[in-house]
Amino acid sequence: MKRELLSGNEAIARGAYEAGITFASAYPGTPSTEILENVVRYKEDIHCQWGSNEKTAFEEAMGATFTGARVLVAMKHVGLNVAADPLFSSSYLGAEGGFIIVSADDPGMHSSQNEQDNRNYAIAAKIPVLEPSDSQEAKDFVVEGIKISEKFNTPVMLRSSTRVSHSRSAVETGERETPPEIHYEKDFQKTMLLPVIARKKHIIVEERQKKIKEFSDTFKYNYIVEGKTRIGIIASGIAFQNGREVFKDDWFLKVAMPYPFPEELYKKFAEKVDKIYVLEENDPIMENFARLITPDKEIIGKDFFPLTGEMTEDVILETLGKKDLTPEFDINSIPKRPPSLCPGCPHTATFHNLNLQKVTVTGDIGCYTLGGLPPLNAMDTTIDMGASITAMLGMEKSMEKAGKKLKQAAVIGDSTFFHSGITGLLDLIYNGSKGTVIILDNSITAMTGHQDNPGTGKTLMGDDAPVVDILKLVKDGLGIEHSFEIDGYDVKGIRALLREELKREKLSVIVVKRVCALLFKKPNWSPTIVDPEKCIKCNLCLKLGCPAITSKDDKAFIVSSLCTGCSVCIQVCPHDAMHHSDEDGMHIKDTSLVDFFKGGK
Amino acid sequence: MNTIIIAGVGGQGVLTASDLLSDVLLDAGYSVKKSEVHGMSQRGGDVIATIKYGDEVFSPLPAIKNTDYIIAFEKLEGLRNINFLKDGGAMIVNDFVWEPLPVASGAVEYPEDVEDNLRKYSSDLTLIPATDIATELGNIRTTNVLLVGVLASKMDIDKEIWINVIKRKVPPKSIDLNLTAFEKGYCFKT
Ligand code: SF4
Ligand code: SF4
Secondary structure, three states: OEEEEEEHHHHHHHHHHHOOOOEEEEOOOOOOOHHHHHHHHHOOOOEEEEOOOHHHHHHHHHHHHOOOOOEEEEEEHHHHHHOHHHHHHHHHHOOOOOEEEEEEEOOOOOOOOOOOOOHHHHHHHOOOEEOOOOHHHHHHHHHHHHHHHHHHOOOEEEEEEHHHHOEEEEEEEOOOOOOOOOOOOOOHHHHOOOHHHHHHHHHHHHHHHHHHHHHHHHOOOOEEEOOOOOEEEEEOHHHHHHHHHHOOOOEEEEOOOOEOOOHHHHHHHHHHOOEEEEEOOOOOHHHHHHHHHOOOOEEEOOOOOOOOOOOOHHHHHHHOOOOOOOOOOOHHHOOOOOOOOOOOOOOHHHHHHHHHOOOEEEOOOOHHHHHHOOOOOOOOEOOOOOHHHHHHHHHHHHHHHOOOOOOEEEEEEHHHHHHHHHHHHHHHHHOOOOOEEEEEEOOOEOOOOOEOOOOOOEOOOOOEOOOOOHHHHHHHHOOOOEEEEEEOOOHHHHHHHHHHHHHOOOOEEEEEEOOOHHHOOOOOOOOEEEOOOOOOOOOOHHHHOOOOEEEEOOEEEEOOOOOOOOOHHHHHOOOOOEEEOOOOOOOHHHOOOOOOOOOOO | OEEEEEEEEOOOOHHHHHHHHHHHHHHOOOEEEEEEOOHHHHOOOEEEEEEEEEOOOOOOOOOOOOEEEEEEOOHHHHHHOHHHEEEEEEEEEEOOOOOOHHHHOOOOOOOOOHHHHHHHHOOEEEEEOHHHHHHHHOOHHHHHHHHHHHHHHHOOOOHHHHHHHHHHHOOHHHHHHHHHHHHHHHOOOO
């Protein structure tokens, strides 16, 4: 046995290997992305792939379960909203070969639009959920989860969180179990959810839950830690680890399976203590079960601890009144360091123009969401993946009905367009939208760390794949007459095209094409420089938000080590004060779409 | 149980330094847990990695006023995390300014009193021009190993362990350069 320091996500991937899983799929999303990126290390044994979205990834995994395979599907918490439809079906259909659904939740919203607690989904879909508290458990729970899944013929949810997924702790690795034999025999009673079949299945699901509930009491990862006081703590996930820093002498009920809740084990624990604290992140799930079982016990949960944010050691101590967190130094008094689009980002010129033309922009989710922050300020809304297009249609039609009109555009990235933009675009065509859809095609899923997608020409396993040409898709495929492609660095071209299309009383699509600036291997770009004689400090270039542009001695100044020579600022400067330091040098703008260095994962 | 925080700006090598450090602590026989911040912070935002070590570690997260050592790759990032520092904890700060976007774009000023505040809120401050020294050595990328060297001089771990981990972790071509950088940090006197 080997001990290694693994992140929770690496450990989940290792668990997939050891559990004998042979099929894994996902759509990238922080904090879940690295799971599949690590499963790919075992690609000899595990087929792995990116889906276009979480729903497709989930259904692909279900397809594999029909052949008896052990499977894993991974996504971030909000991704499960997209895959909620097959999730509920999968509960009824069961999983002969073992089925792990990883939901990586994000308490504290480090990189998400909400803080939903996906244990609620497990309860609603009637499947068991496991909550690891460190990397060892993250790995073990995949292996255990597969056993539970096969024993009870149910999918099993593994609820990770940002802190579990992105923290590293020691893991003892083991051998791979022999996967079950892959086979398929037609048996539609097993695999078709017609009402007549589903009615029978629902009864089985309810019976199954009772059995899993009994199992939960004996599951070895649900256990009691003896204490020296009459105080007890129920804890799961990272909150267990945080809680152990605080409650050093008290009893613990460590819960690995918050649903179905280990009722008998809880009763034993409750007898030993007079007062119970419940430490869980987000919703009061275990707390509510405990209250139902022992209504007369003193239970302190979310009426006391915050419902929002993370349950850290400091939060617990402060809530208990044991630590004053008023900072000695007020960090709000110093400038923040918000993330920004990179130097040479292919999205900058588009947002710059949208801002200048005062367009109402329904936005979407990706790096380009940063275009909504100052100084670009070029986004009005973000809802979820794909909503830029559909929200624009709703606004347009509502205004139209009232006899009003907005200058509107929807902005969406290539990966998000593949994820759930295409269906929205169909709605626009079908309902006669006159709007403008801007598809920022940087040929990668950039935000989550550069994953391949149907537009990149590579699969997760590194094989070649056909490249979906977005312009062809919308123009020739969907028949949108006014479809255009333009270079992301062509500031004036984008300006002119936008002006034209925003005026047009017809639907149009602008594909802004340019590879993500970070996809080039160790570039040695020759930078742009400012001629201080010509610069009158009008600050227009500073409004691009390019991290390479700053000011010095009351003139614009370019930090050459950061500059890519993309030439966007050169085109923006009305006083001709900017130029390449070396016209024959390497500039990102001169690279074609083919000769960039891709991925390399 | 002890805590180390490494803070900096996305792209400065914070995560590489924290990997190196956790290997050293493992080799020194400690239990180790480490947490990282991913996501939005990779686009030029602030990044922090926390390493906790001891006989038994539970939470991987830092706590206010309970951190033994903070290494900051940029001055403002040192100040941003200063409330985590224990009374008597050591603060190691790269004497280097990387203007955040709101400063670069002229919306706000880079505060003038960063250094004063660093001094005011930490009793054991080492301010070292690590980026300058690393640049002189011939590779700005050795800044992080240099700062790790300063930390090594303050911790009670055999120097051999540090050197062995560096040899193991960095690309073979740059072992000598990194060892020189480590030594510069290790011997640094304010
Ligand atoms: S990663 Fe690529 S797409 Fe994202 S901000 Fe940077 S250059 Fe732009
Ligand atoms: S050319 Fe201008 S806009 Fe492009 S990276 Fe350099 S400074 Fe930034």
